[in-house]
Amino acid sequence: MLDLEKERMRKRAPKILESLKKKKYDAHFFETAAQAAEFIKSSVKQDETIGVGGSVTLRQGLGIVEALREKGVTVYDHWEAAEDPARRLELKRMQRAVDVFLTSINAITLDGVLVNLDGGGNRVASTCSGPKRVIVVAGANKVVEDLDAAVHRTRNHASPLNAIRLRRETPCVETGTCNDCSSPQRICGMLLIMFQKPGDIDKFTVILVNEQMGY
Numbered sequence: 001m002l003d004l005e006k007e008r009m010r011k012r013a014p015k016i017l018e019s020l021k022k023k024k025y026d027a028h029f030f031e032t033a034a035q036a037a038e039f040i041k042s043s044v045k046q047d048e049t050i051g052v053g054g055s056v057t058l059r060q061g062l063g064i065v066e067a068l069r070e071k072g073v074t075v076y077d078h079w080e081a082a083e084d085p086a087r088r089l090e091l092k093r094m095q096r097a098v099d100v101f102l103t104s105i106n107a108i109t110l111d112g113v114l115v116n117l118d119g120g121g122n123r124v125a126s127t128c129s130g131p132k133r134v135i136v137v138a139g140a141n142k143v144v145e146d147l148d149a150a151v152h153r154t155r156n157h158a159s160p161l162n163a164i165r166l167r168r169e170t171p172c173v174e175t176g177t178c179n180d181c182s183s184p185q186r187i188c189g190m191l192l193i194m195f196q197k198p199g200d201i202d203k204f205t206v207i208l209v210n211e212q213m214g215y
């Protein structure tokens with residue numbers, strides 16, 4: 001990110017945090033991914049179980065999965081079973097019953113609405129019901145003006161990039177834009193819009209980081 005973009009985010013962050021807190025989220029802003037990772041590590045107890053949603057932000061931006069394992073925490077991460085579909089699905093289902101579900105989101109609006117798009121459904125399901133606690137991490141690049149921009153971002157930016165990363169056989173991999181396809185390998189069938197903290201989650205932490213993380 002440019003220094004000017006970071007400065008702009010510092011000016012916007014208080015309003016975003018205030019909006020999130022009004023919606024009953026536990027909201028935090030950190031300048032760096034390293035600070036966010038330290039905060040997450042200190043927020044999780046050694047005897048807790050953690051589910052990790054599909055997220056480039058968490059793995060490439062934070063490196064938090066390894067850090068939590070080093071701490072002795074039990075981590076259920078379906079990305080580690082990429083070659084074993086049965087185990088992958090089992091891990092996704094286990095994520096619904098963890099103490100803490102850790103994930104990212106596709107977009108966050110200035111007035112504190114969170115938007116997530118998903119293919120399998122595990123990420124959106126575990127974000128709004130199942131775990132006792134949820135921790136969401138979002139880079140500054142995920143912040144948008146309003147709900148329309150958030151939905152547009154998830155469908156026309158994040159999803160095609162994810163499809164390209166995963167080498168799916170979908171139209172967006174060929175064209176770079178969403179064609180609202182009915183491909184068997186469609187990556188984006190479920191859209192979750194969170195207008196406030198889900199009642200089923202005891203504590204929902206949103207961490208905004210002043211860096212570009214994921215896409």
Ligand code: SF4
Pocket residue numbers: 155159160163170171172173177178179180181182183185186187188
């Ligand atoms: S609907 Fe199809 S074309 Fe559009 S982003 Fe999803 S997978 Fe790609």
